[in-house]
Amino acid sequence: MTEHDCGPAAQKLEEGRLLKELEAIHRTRHETLLHGSDDALVTHTKRMNELEHEYVRRHPQRAQTASRTRSGARARSTGD
Numbered sequence: 001m002t003e004h005d006c007g008p009a010a011q012k013l014e015e016g017r018l019l020k021e022l023e024a025i026h027r028t029r030h031e032t033l034l035h036g037s038d039d040a041l042v043t044h045t046k047r048m049n050e051l052e053h054e055y056v057r058r059h060p061q062r063a064q065t066a067s068r069t070r071s072g073a074r075a076r077s078t079g080d
Contacts, residue, residue, distance in 0.1 A: 006047040010054035018058075022051050 013021060025048045032044045056062070066072045 006043060006050075010050045013054070015058075018051065018055060022055060025051060 007021065010018065010021075025044070029044065029048065032041055036044065067076065
């Protein structure tokens with residue numbers, strides 16, 4: 001993505017800016033889904049994916065909550 005399309009490339013963002021961009025895009029997701037044009041939703045999705053992939057690339061060992069994994073979800077549904 002170019003700067004003109006959706007902002008600066010995620011790879012070029014410093015860590016704090018990347019986190020702020022992720023917070024903003026997640027905050028606006030629901031509204032875009034419900035009320036945005038098809039083009040707006042496609043653009044929003046592409047940008048969100050770019051930012052999320054960059055975050056995961058930078059933080060492959062990020063902390064994961066057990067309840068947010070498949071096994072954790074299964075444990076909740078079976079009452080374990």
